[in-house]
Amino acid sequence: MKTLLAILREIAGLFVDDGSLAFAILGVVAVAAFLAFVLKTSALAVGLVLLAGCAAVLIENVIRTAQRN
């Protein structure tokens, strides 16, 4: 049972280390999906939002972590 729990914890840890990073990535994808499926924005704009959003999330997270440490 302990082994199984450790494996499940490890699987979750594959994707979520810093919770705020995971949450922010999901936020960017949600915004891009909203633009694509609800507002029917042009595909290229959706792509740019996705790319720029992911880049911004990464930079912000690294800076915040550096300041905290």
Added chain:
Amino acid sequence: MGSWATVAPAITSAFLASLVEVVEAFTVVLAVSTIRGYRPAVLGSLAGLVLLGLLVVVLGPILNRVPLNLLQIVIGILLLLFGMRWLRTAILRAASIISLRDEQLKFVQTTASLKDDALAHQARLDWLAGITAFKAVVLEGLEVVFIVIAIGAGHGLLIPASLGALAAFVLVLIAGIAVRRPLARVPENTLKFGVGLMLTAFGVFWTGEGLGVNWPGSDLAILGFVIVFLLIAVSSVAFARRLVTEIAK
């Protein structure tokens, strides 16, 4: 199968990412075999590999039934979560904000832990040693399976990605058997940096495709994303280093 613009990064990503994971699993299996001999180490590892094989056999056909767009979005998001986590860790390690992983230290810790278990549970030690090897192979192997599926599924790249992972497994096995020590000289953070870049690029590309984006240059856009994230990552390392130095002053 896609063009070389997607096949080459797929093989390289799967190979390098698997190299990191297999080296980590090897360290634990080696510690087990050092304390209790090869039998529990090999049996535990084989049991782990069988379980992973079963997972692939069960999951493979299910993936084929998922609509392509949905598959691209789900795997794209998982790749973003996984790739950006690795990239973030690699940036923070390169900037000396968090410490590097040390295979030698991990080997010493696992050996010490098994020795403690030896004192507490002498009769069950072979079993505990086997479970330790099994757990290491399953945990690290799951990451390899995910990487191969994430890179390969949806673009007909499962075979190239699997070959990349298999090559990493064989290389670590040969090197490990030859030196019989933890493979501490593998530049783990550099590998994580490179793989994090590629997985993030794949993640942006596939999530975008799932959302209906026709990327300019088609598959070549992946290489463009790798360059964009490389520039961001290198700048982030320099900036984070400077920030930490300024705060320390």
